[in-house]
Amino acid sequence: MSGEFRIKDMQLISTTYKIINVFGRERRAVGFWTPRFNLSKSLEKKDDLDTIIWPGGSEKAPRGWLLPSNKKLKIGVPVKPGFDNFIRFENGKAKGFCGDVFEEVIHALPYEIPIHYEEFGDGKGESSGTYDELVYKVYLKEYDAVVGDITILANRSLYVDFTLPYTESGVRMLVPVRDQRQKTAWTFLQPLTADLWLGTGAFFVFTGLIVWFIEHRTNQEFRGPPVSQIGSIFYFSFSTLVFAHRERIMNNLSRIAVVVWFFVVLILQQSYTASLSSILTVEQLQPTVTNLDEVIRKGANVGYLNDSFLPGLLKRLRINESQMIAFNSPVEYNEALSSGRVAVIVDEIPYLKVFLSKYCHNYTMVGPTYKFDGFGYAFPRGSPLAPEISREILQFASSDKMAKLEEQLYGDTKCPDKDDSQTSSSLTLHSFLGLFIITGTSSLLALILHVIITLYNHRSHLISSSSQNSWRGLLAILATIFHEHDAGSNTPDKDEPRMADAVCTVENPWSMSNHIIENFDSDTDTGSLPEGEATPGREISVQDPDPLSFAYMHSEG
Structure with missing residues (x-):
């Protein structure tokens, strides 16, 4: 060998x-x-x-769950009376969101698994123990798996293997929202900030001064005693707010300034009206509490879901056990928060989203999110089904069926964000700074052009006076020029007759005849002007509303 x-x-x-x-x-x-x-x-x-x-007489190789003698998979189902839309035992099956997801993924496996569901309760709607006890029964091999809203926790993973989570993870606070804006007698001032009120008032006066300076030399409505002129300035400027000014503008430069100012006033008016309507009609809802530190300082009570791991979390967050109150359903959550029995509810996000689907407009989730792994299905340690189910969960999570199940659970209510969508802040000066720059620039340009034109028209007088007077004398001359009434202007005085009236009167023969007859003295053969009526224009403007006929005048003659 x-x-x-x-x-x-x-x-x-x-x-x-x-x-x-x-x-x-x-x-x-x-x-x-x-x-x-x-x-x-x-x-x-x-x-x-x-x-x-293979065992059972099959020629196909089994995957995952080994089925000796066609043994069924015994699955424990917890009892959750307050949140039965997550899990409930009904007609021998696991119903609700958790049960529906499990049915979808278990039937997606490439082999068939016979299942037997068993309720972990007394048959009267009460649980036979805590969730930890139910999970421990898997370790004791009393159940082959647990299907329900079982949160994946480190201490539970010592006894069972969890699948990947199939829900959103995390713990947050639920708090009431209140309208923080107080309606008072001075609410009408809230649409604008203080600097915008002052800036708007300053530009009202500024525009009035510009118009007065340009108009008062030629426009009789802007002349008179100093008190009257000051009143005209303020009345004209502030009456533009409602476009009710009665003064007639004669100068084209002042018209330009006023038109631009009207544009600014229109935008301010519309913005103010919209903001005030929002303040009076839209509630500014804000959370009553924003973090647990406020709860600790106030010593307020904190609610949580009964038979959950949350008491341990709250203790780690420095909440005294005497401040903790357990609740079982969304209805109890609402009653406790609305009555002030508790300041906040601390719970897992899926439960809070179900609660908000029913009580959307009165509450909101606030504060940080405390990370947890979410809900998973529990299997015995080393079970080949756990990784198989996890792979199917990954595929099912991105499917349309999962989206439909979540919509059935949470509803399709679009709850607005209380932090910003229903708030209405005051308008600031910065928002209208561009408009104020435009109207200020146009008014200043109109003023500068008016000064240049006036000085140009009086250039000969200024040149002759500059060599004979000091600078104080020149200032006095300038003041006289800009203050005196321009009698040579084409602006008609309101006390003078208008040409149109005169022409209209002359063109009416009956009015003319009537005027002639009224000016004859009844005791003399010759006509004489009445005393105090020396102006032909004023005589012509006096008309009898019922003129005499030609036959009557002929008979009288």
């Missing part, structure tokens, strides 16, 4: 192995294993093994 060989107990060890298929008490050879061909039913060539009979 030559080459390598092994001997054990004085016997040569063969390198060829026979493969035996054992099922029940029967045994049969299905092939061999050799270093040359590995598994093969022939020693001479590479070939597949003979058909293998």
Whole structure:
């Protein structure tokens, strides 16, 4: 003999192995294993093994759950009366969101698994123990799995294997929202900030001064005693707010300034009206509490879901046990928060979202999110089903069916964000700074052009006076020029007759005849002007509403 060989107990060890298929008490050879061909039913060539009979008489290789003697998978179902839309035992099956997801993923496996659901309760709607006790029964092999809203926790993973989570993870606070804006007698001032009120008032006065300076030389309505002129400035400027000014603008430069100012006033008015309407009609809802530190300082009570891991979390967050109150349903949450029995509810996000789907407009979630792994299904440690189910959960989570199940659970109510969508802040000066720059620039340009034109019209007088007077004298001359009434202007005085009236009167023969008759003295043959009526224009403007006929005048003559 030559080459390598092994001997054990004085016997040569063969390198060829026979493969035996054992099922029940029967045994049969299905092939061999050799270093040359590995598994093969022939020693001479590479070939597949003979058909293998698996437990149960099946010729297909089982995956995951081994089914000795067609044993069913015994699954424990917790009792959750307050949140039965997550899990409930109904007609021998697990119903609700958790049960529906499990049914979808278990039937997506490439093999069939017979299932038997068993309620972990007394049959009267009460649980037979805590969730920790239910999970521990899987460790004791009383259940083959647990399907429900079981949160994946480190201490529970010591006894069971969890699948990947199939819900949103985390813990947050639920707090009431209140309208923080107080309606008072001075609410009408809230749409604008103080700097915008002052800036708007300053530009009202500024525009009035510009118009007065340009108009008062030629426009009689802007002249008079100092008190009257000051009143005209303020009345004209502030009456533009409602476009009710009565003064007639004569100068084109002041018209330009006023038109631009009207544009600014229109935008301010519309913005103020919209903001005030929002303040009076839209509630500014803000959370009553924003973090647990406020709760700790106030010593307020904190609510949580009964039979959960949250008491341990609250203790780690420095909440005294005497401040903790357990609740069982969304209805109890609402009653406790609305009555002030508790300041906040601390719970997992899926439960809070279900609560908000019913009480959206009165509450909101605030504060940081405390990370947890979410809900998972529990299997015995080392179970081949756990990774199989996890892979199916990953595929199902991104499907349309999962989105539909979540919509059924949470509803399709679009609850607005209380932090910003229903708030209405005051308008600031910065928002209208561009408009104020435009109106200020146009008014200043109109003023500068008016000064230049006026000085140009009086240039000869200024040149002759500049050599004879000091700078104080020149200032006095300038003040006189800009203050005196421009009698040579084409602006008609309101006390003078208008040409249109005169022409209209002359063109009416009956009015003219009436005027002539009224000016004759009844005691004399010659007509004379009445005393105090020396202006023809004023005589012509006096008309009898019922003129005399030509026949009557002829008979009187």
